Amino acid sequence: QxxxxxxxxxxxxxxxxxxxxxxxxxxxxxxxxxxxxxxxxxSTGEFSIGGGYTTGGESPGPTVEGSITERNFLGRGQYIRIGAGGGLNNNRTYSLSFTEPYFLGQRISAGFDLFKRQSGVNNKYETDLTGGTIRFGLPITETLTAGVAYNLSQEKYKIDSDAKIPGTDIPDPSQISQAFIDAAEHGSWIKSSVSWSLVYDTIDDRKNPHDGLYAKFNQEYAGVGGDANFLKTTFKGSYYKTLSQEMDIVGLVGVGAGHIEGFGDDLRVFDLFKNNQEMIRGFKYAGIGPRDTSVRDNDGSFLGGTTYFNASVETQFPLPIVPESLGIRGALFADAATLYGNELKNRDGKRYVSDDGMEWRASAGVSIMWASPFGPLRFDYAFPVKKVDGDQVQNFNFGMSSKF
Structure with a gap:
């Protein structure tokens, strides 16, 4: 049985x-x-047009997206998706993904992803990323899967007009750190990397998890040609446990960590880790950690760090009165994180980074989660209980929620 x-x-x-x-x-x-x-x-095919709004990430604001997806292409179990979207600040996304679950008749998945993303970040700089990935996956056991991939991308960065001296085309160091200015003036960057991962998954239900462990270890080495040269290591783990079957109360403990080590030339500011809502809630995207205190506008001062650790505990439960069929649940949570380490220097070889120590931040809050027809949505309200002077607080966050 x-x-x-x-x-x-x-x-x-x-x-x-x-x-x-x-x-x-x-x-x-x-x-x-x-x-x-x-x-x-x-039906395994889907054509969708939708819109949304997010308060976090690199490009907050309204977005619209259209996509065509087929999960059983030609009846062979192949997955294919074509998507395009856009938003404010010249935000544009284009993507194409394909996966063959039984490559050459073996239990090896193979696929590729092509993408182009253009976005404006904090009205300070614009990004233009074009690239692709070739990937393979191998199930080692029923619960353990290994993956390997080759990634190639071209990155272009441009200082936004809001971060320039009025009436000129000269970036204003009081609006955006010299680190971003120097990286953008480099022009086009080529990143060529190989990555591998291990995923352990015993989650009972990926749409509505109640029990099980999900853990992912990933490493990326950039230096197979191109301009980037680093080793980036990340880990993420989530453990679900039913605390009360009768009341449908679920507990969640999550941990994460990451470190990037540069080789040869100094790491670029765009290679470093920046905080987001998955790391710690209650703080603005790129709103904690090492920063350039000579910049008057905080939106252009946070530079990112080489190392982070984070942890979270959460209790999920059904909301009283609300029918279970609506797929709406509530949650109480507490987060903690630290983001530190930065050796960036100016053109004279002098460091201009402060707040790069291992200072912990913490927050607590409440959430409403909705398994909507448009995908999983989540509303978070978090209140920082431990922060550092200069940190940027963002209490409310709303957006699409992906558990894994």
Missing amino acids: VLIQRAKKRLENLEFFQTVNISTAPGSQPDQVVLVVDVVEK
Whole structure:
């Protein structure tokens, strides 16, 4: 029965069927049975046009996106998606992804991703990223998967007019750190890297997890040609546990860490880690950690760090009165994080970075989560309980929520 239930779960996870039922019939021998799998297929293709609004990340504000997705292309289990979107501040995204789940008839997935992203960040600088990834995945056991990929991208950065001296085309060091100005003046950057990952996953239900562990270890080495030369290591883990089955209360503990080590030339400011809502809630994107205190406008002063650690605890529960069929749940959470380490220097070789020590920040708050027809949405209100002078606070956050 354990093996039968595991097979049923794997069939359901394919997302090809509305229902999966397995029954038995007498076999050809007394010690054998025939398994009868009864499935009801569902549409695996999707055309969608949608809009949204997010308060965090590099480009907050309204967005619109259209996409065509097929999860069972030509009936072979292949995944293909074409998408395009846009928003304020000249934000544009274009993407194409394809995955073959059984490459060369083996249990190896293979695929590629192509993308182009243009965005304005904090009205200080604009990014233009074009690139692609070739990736392979290998299931080692039922719960452990390895992945390897080659990544190639071209990066262009441009200082925004709001960060320039009025009436001129000269960047204003009082509005944006010299680190961003120097990196943007370099022109086009080429990043060529290889990456590998290990994923351990025992989550019972990815759409509504109640029990299980998800852990991912990832390393990326940039230096296979191109301009970048670093080793970036990250780890993320989430553990779910049902605290009360009758009241449907779920506990969550999450941890994360990352470190980037540069080789040869100094790391660029765009290579460093910046805080986001997954690291710690209650603070603005790129609003904590090492910064350039000579900049008057804080939006252009935070430079990022080489190392971070973060942890989170959360209790999720159904909301009183609200029908369970609506897919709305509440949560109480507490976050802690530190982002530190920065050796950036100006053109004279002098350091201009402050607040680069291992100072911890902490916050607590409440959330409302909605498994909407448009995807998982989340509303967070967080209040910092420990911060450093100069940190940028953002109590409310709203956006799409991806658990893994």
